[in-house]
Amino acid sequence: MxxxxxxxxxxxxxxxxxxxxxxxxxxxxxxxxxxxxxxxxxxxxxxxxxxxxxxxxxxxxxxxxxxxxxxxxxxxxxxxxxxxxxxxxxxxxxxxxxxxxxxxxxxxxxxxxxxxxxxxxxxxxxxxxxxxxxxxxxxxxxxxxxxxxxxxxxxxxxxxxxxxxxxxxxxxxxxxxxxxxxxxxxxxxxxxxxxxxxxxxxxxxxxxxxxxxxxxxxxxxxxxxxxxxxxxxxxxxxxxxxxxxxxxxxxxxxxxGPQLIKSLPEPKEISSATAIKALLADGKQVLDLRQAIDYSNGHLQGTINIPFNNSFANWAGWIVDYNKPLYLLLDTKVLDEALLALHSVGIDEVYGFAEAEDIVAEAGDLASYDNVSPSKAKDMVEAGHAYVLDVRNQAEFDEGHIENAEHIMVGTLNDRLNDIDTSKTIIVQCQAGARSAIAASVLKANGIDNLVNMTGGYNKWQQDIAAVKQ
The missing domain is CATH 3.60.15.10 (Ribonuclease Z/Hydroxyacylglutathione hydrolase-like)
Incomplete structure (x- = not known):
């Protein structure tokens, strides 16, 4: 045997x-x-x-x-x-x-x-x-x-x-x-x-x-x-x-019964930032698969950032609208692997892709967001013009969270945009900083720009802030 x-x-x-x-x-x-x-x-x-x-x-x-x-x-x-x-x-x-x-x-x-x-x-x-x-x-x-x-x-x-x-x-x-x-x-x-x-x-x-x-x-x-x-x-x-x-x-x-792989669309390469912007203007979904720090420093407005790592398929399944065509900005060397990951969770309507760094370099007018330390986040909250949005799982939030933090799990953000308070700066926070970066991109893609991402997440908060209080 x-x-x-x-x-x-x-x-x-x-x-x-x-x-x-x-x-x-x-x-x-x-x-x-x-x-x-x-x-x-x-x-x-x-x-x-x-x-x-x-x-x-x-x-x-x-x-x-x-x-x-x-x-x-x-x-x-x-x-x-x-x-x-x-x-x-x-x-x-x-x-x-x-x-x-x-x-x-x-x-x-x-x-x-x-x-x-x-x-x-x-x-x-x-x-x-x-x-x-x-x-x-x-x-x-x-x-x-x-x-x-x-x-x-x-x-x-x-x-x-x-x-x-x-x-x-x-x-x-x-x-x-x-x-x-x-x-x-x-x-x-x-x-x-x-x-x-x-x-x-x-x-x-x-x-x-x-x-x-x-x-x-x-x-x-x-x-x-x-x-x-x-x-x-x-x-x-x-x-x-x-x-x-x-x-x-x-x-x-x-x-x-799923579609057979041989029947899925063959994604076509897109060579210009103008074409990507046109897709975004037409309501198409564009995922940027670069690392979060690169995305935060400059990205096309309207794209969503899900870094290509071992969690990619899971978060793509949470966030991608299965009923809309999808396009990818990525390092084209990992295109086949990325498609396999998307197909593994039934995201089959992938119609195009582009080399991310080339598109970003050409685009010129880029959006961005800031990353702040827990101590900076604490100062912002105490100044009264910001609040913390915790995007972790419910069980993680229940085990311990920053005082007065709002809680909306990152995978549900698209369905709860009306619950977001945009009158203050939003400090997006998770356990270690990865999920909050995804959440920040979801909010940015939906026109919510007054936000920052807290690096290190709740783990770093406990080390730098909570431990000092004790």
Whole structure:
């Protein structure tokens, strides 16, 4: 048997290739949209990818199952659990097998047993893996998807908070409690292979270790320590981070089936600042992917700054309007990588790009904003002509914040512009300075210019200001 682990750091998403070397067949569990890595592995190991297994309808990335089906004719093994609202659609021309709790299927000498594990979502399933090619008659591990993570479990509130399905948080928490009781009955030696690691918004305290065991999680996972359902539900629902707004879009895309990569528009290069300005004047979206300090020193008015780093896909999903054409200002050497990141969260309508430094140098009339230290920010507030806008998550704000700070999470700014007090200078602040820079660009793009960004964020404030007071 062959088992390989793939990890997308931008989405904290894990996927797996499992192959039977005797028959030369392999499957991919919870595949990412860019399937090139699986194809390379299959060629290297002399394997044919015959199946794509999904643990549930994902909400945080576009699944690559249909991409695999289109390119290699793979069969989809997908859940038939949950009610009518959580069934896959548009499967008539797709080779597929709907599976339920207790079902079993084989890929070569590999046996996959299906276990219904609702809680994160109603249709969620896990796959127990047994290698009969090695004469085993018991499973060696379980692919848990977003059910059990290292040190955490899947959140049950996404359907309600992101997709607007009222009343599902409580029901999901109850289902999760019952699913975990089944999990605890599994052998301690079983390996656990989850679909996410630290940084994912599908839980609140995921570990950064790629795999674990049933026994370890039973001993140390906080969610496994309850024998009272009411107490468990309360603990599970408390402190969950705000779900990215694009989760509702992803859930719908993966339910009905995403576009194939080959059908997406090919972005065209734009060579002049005048053309970019015309796009902005026409209401088009333009993302500037430079580092925040470069953007703050000079940028085209109306652009939004999301630096191209490991958080890029997440914040693009939060902030980009999926219904509008998108254009990019960036270092063109990273264009392909940037497009992959955008496509991974379903941002497919990217029509053009330009070399950022060239456009900025040509533009001339640039906008900018100032960066200030916590001590300068304190002076501005005490002078009475400025206030602090905290753009962190709710849980971070609740743990501690600057006195009298207003709170609007950065991902929700576009929907709450009317709540912004523009009569004073806005000191935009987050935990360390990265998110506040994104927030500053969102405000600037919407015509709110009387702002500064506080460098170092709340961490630096505590060091420089709060510590002095003590």
């Amino acid at each position: 062959l088992l390989r682990y793939f990890y997308d750091e931008k989405l904290a998403h894990a996927s797996y290739v499992v192959g039977c070397q005797k028959t030369g067949e392999a499957v991919v569990i919870d595949p990412m949209r860019d399937v090139s890595a699986y194809e390379e592995l299959a060629k290297k190991e002399n394997l044919t990818i015959v199946g794509a297994l999904e643990t549930h309808i994902h909400a945080d990335f576009v699944s690559g199952s249909r991409e695999l089906n289109d390119r290699f004719g793979t069969k989809l093994y997908i859940s038939d659990e949950g009610d009518a609202d959580w069934k896959y659609q548009n499967l008539d021309e797709i080779s597929h097998q709907l599976v339920k709790d207790g079902d079993q299927f084989m890929i070569g000498n590999l046996v996959f047993d299906v276990m219904h594990t609702p809680g994160h979502t109603p249709e969620s399933i896990s796959f127990l893996l047994t290698d009969k090619g090695g004469a085993a008659d018991k499973p060696m591990g379980i692919f848990t998807g977003d059910f059990v993570f290292v040190g955490d479990v899947g959140r049950p509130d996404l359907l309600e908070k992101a997709a607007g399905v009222q009343g599902t948080s409580e029901a999901g928490a109850s289902q999760m409690y019952k699913s975990l009781e089944r999990f605890k009955a599994l052998p301690d030696y079983l390996q656990v292979w989850p679909a996410h690691g630290a940084g994912s918004a599908c839980g609140k305290s995921l570990g950064a270790v790629p795999s674990t065991t049933v026994g370890y999680e039973k001993a140390f996972n906080w969610a496994m320590q309850f024998d009272d359902e009411a107490a468990f539900k309360k603990a599970l629902l408390e402190g969950q981070p705000e779900p990215p707004s694009y989760f509702a879009v992803m859930k719908s895309v993966n339910k009905v």
